[in-house]
Amino acid sequence: MTATEKARTPGALRAGPQDYAFELATVNHLLGGPDYSSAAGSCVEGDRMMVALMRMKAGTGAEPHSHPNEQWIFILEGTFHATVGGTSIAATPGTLIYIPSNTLHEGKAGADADVVFFTVKDTTHSLHGIKAA
Template sequence: MSETTTRPAARTPGAVRAQPGEHVFEMAKLNRILGGPDYSSAVGTCVEGERMIVALMRMAAGTGAEPHSHPNEQWIYVLEGTFRAVVGGQPCEVPAGSVLYIPADVVHSGRAGEDRDVVFFTVKDASHGLHGIKA
């Protein structure tokens, strides 16, 4: 895409929207956004396609996301640290190397442990943006 071409807006403010012929995204070089501006401490980068949204996020030790939901389902793959979540009222401890599934419209929250940041890769369907709705 040339510098003079306008990139169509992503569903998520600050995210990158993939364009035809664009296949590789260096996450470390993309615009950093909040994972949930009014409910979460997660910060990272996000790329949106036609049907999928991916994001690489970091949540500082001892911080987290307040209860929220979104109309799209979500997968969270924990790369570093331990993510302590509550999904639909059920506590879940998600260590590095594990994946957490969050169904659509289910209220959930999560926190990084007190001793270490959590780094996670998340995937959502593109029926809604990355950001959820605070419960």
């Protein structure tokens, strides 16, 4: 796999021509929000979308933040306790969460198990959000 352009997210892989398959478990390792979140995993960026497979350790989470790109979060393992635009959500495996652009949100893994989630964002901004003041 070779990147033809620089990724928006530091440490992410930028997909290039004829890069069609990626092993998300081993492609890279980065923090989902270095200054506000405990989520860590892998990220691949294309022309208009980016995807990431992230793990948040039990009892840890992401402080309130937003980003100019919209986001989808699909819960694979654990329970994710989130607040999106003032609405509380307890998301279990199979739940899909939508976060509109520029919407304040936060979340935390349940105390009993890690949360593993797959996330998709458009590439108008990096994977990393902007911590709320």
